[in-house]
Amino acid sequence: xxxxxxxxxxxxxxxxxxxxxxxxxxxxxxxxxxxxxxxxxxxxxxxxxxxxxxxxxxxxxxxxxxxxxxxxxxxxxxxxxxxxxxxxxxxxxxxxxxxxxxxxxxxxxxxxxxxxxxxxxxxxxxxxxxxxxxxxxxxxxxxxxxxxxxxxxxxxxxxxxxxxxxxxxxxxxxxxxxxxxxxxxxxxxxxxxxxxxxxxxxxxxxxxxxx
Numbered sequence: 240x241x242x243x244x245x246x247x248x249x250x251x252x253x254x255x256x257x258x259x260x261x262x263x264x265x266x267x268x269x270x271x272x273x274x275x276x277x278x279x280x281x282x283x284x285x286x287x288x289x290x291x292x293x294x295x296x297x298x299x300x301x302x303x304x305x306x307x308x309x310x311x312x313x314x315x316x317x318x319x320x321x322x323x324x325x326x327x328x329x330x331x332x333x334x335x336x337x338x339x340x341x342x343x344x345x346x347x348x349x350x351x352x353x354x355x356x357x358x359x360x361x362x363x364x365x366x367x368x369x370x371x372x373x374x375x376x377x378x379x380x381x382x383x384x385x386x387x388x389x390x391x392x393x394x395x396x397x398x399x400x401x402x403x404x405x406x407x408x409x410x411x412x413x414x415x416x417x418x419x420x421x422x423x424x425x426x427x428x429x430x431x432x433x434x435x436x437x438x439x440x441x442x443x444x445x446x447x448x449x450x
Contacts, residue, residue: 240253240267240268240269240270240325240326240329240340240341240343240344240345241253241267241268241269241270241344241345241346242270242314242316242322242344242345242346242349242373243270243271243272243316243346243347243349244269244270244271244310245271245278245281245282246282246284247282247284247288247305247306249432250269251269251345251346251347251395252345252430252432253267253343253345253393255393255430255449256343256391256393257421257423257449258423264343265335265339266329266333266335266339266340267308267309268308268309268311268325268326268329268340269305269308269309269310269311270310270311270312270314270316270322270325271310271311271312271313271314272313272314272315272316273312273313274301274312274313275301275303275312275313278312288305288306289303289304289305290303290304290305291303292304292309292328292332295328295331296327296328296331297324297327297328299324300312300313300314300321300324300325300328301313302328302332304332309328309329309332309333311324311325311328311329316346316373316376316377317369317372317373317375317376318376319376319377319379319380319382319383320380320383322341322376322377322380323380323383323384326340326341326380326384327384337384337385337386338386338388341380341381341384341386341390342386342390342391343390343391343393344377344390344391344392344393345393345394345395346373346392346393346394346395347394347395347396347432347447348395348396348400348402348445348447349366349369349370349373349394349396350362350366350369350402351365351366351368351369359401359402362402363401363402363403363404363407366402366403366407366411367403367407367408367410367411368411370394370403370408370411370412370415371411371412371414371415372415373392374392374411374412374415374416374417375415375416377390377392378390378415378416389418392412392417393449393450394408394449394450395430395432395447395448395449395450396408396447396448396450397445397446397447397448398422398424398448400447405422405424405448405450408420408450420450421450422448422449422450423448423449423450424448428448428449429446429447429448430446430447430448430449432445432447
């Protein structure tokens with residue numbers, strides 16, 4: 240599962256894990272905070288690439304098939320119920336178990352809404368609060384879904400990311416009762432990813448790390 244997706248051309252790579260080049264994912268669920276119409280306009284998405292899923296068992300959320308993957312819209316990743324509904328929608332379409340979709344969760348450079356209006360110290364605090372909220376919501380959603388055992392939250396973020404430096408990221412995750420927090424920058428492994436602002440106005444290719 241991925242959260243806070245933006246442009247389809249720059250979607251999160253959900254096949255990367257620490258210490259391994261790639262893993263195969265039979266099912267991928269992608270979610271975004273935006274309403275579908277807002278998202279489509281923001282990222283100039285070709286409507287021919289999108290298939291609306293009419294028999295959605297949870298019509299409170301819009302679901303589409305894009306590039307053979309399920310995308311669910313208006314998913315606030317700080318709300319356990321939103322995460323749970325998105326997973327249940329994908330379970331229905333993929334005929335999969337909750338753990339197949341929710342065992343590994345990916346996010347790339349998560350930032351608080353209104354980031355461009357904040358001073359940097361305030362943004363760091365807001366992002367720490369956001370990561371903590373997302374981590375807690377994941378734990379609560381797992382309970383709603385009946386999932387037991389470890390869940391991996393994979394985070395792409397440069398260790399010197401000024402919007403949430405590595406030390407502050409670790410503090411945030413541990414404050415949400417993360418069992419362990421491991422990063423790959425000690426091995427000097429880096430990733431080149433596209434990142435964009437929440438409003439979709441700016442995009443760039445960045446070097447990042449995986450945690």
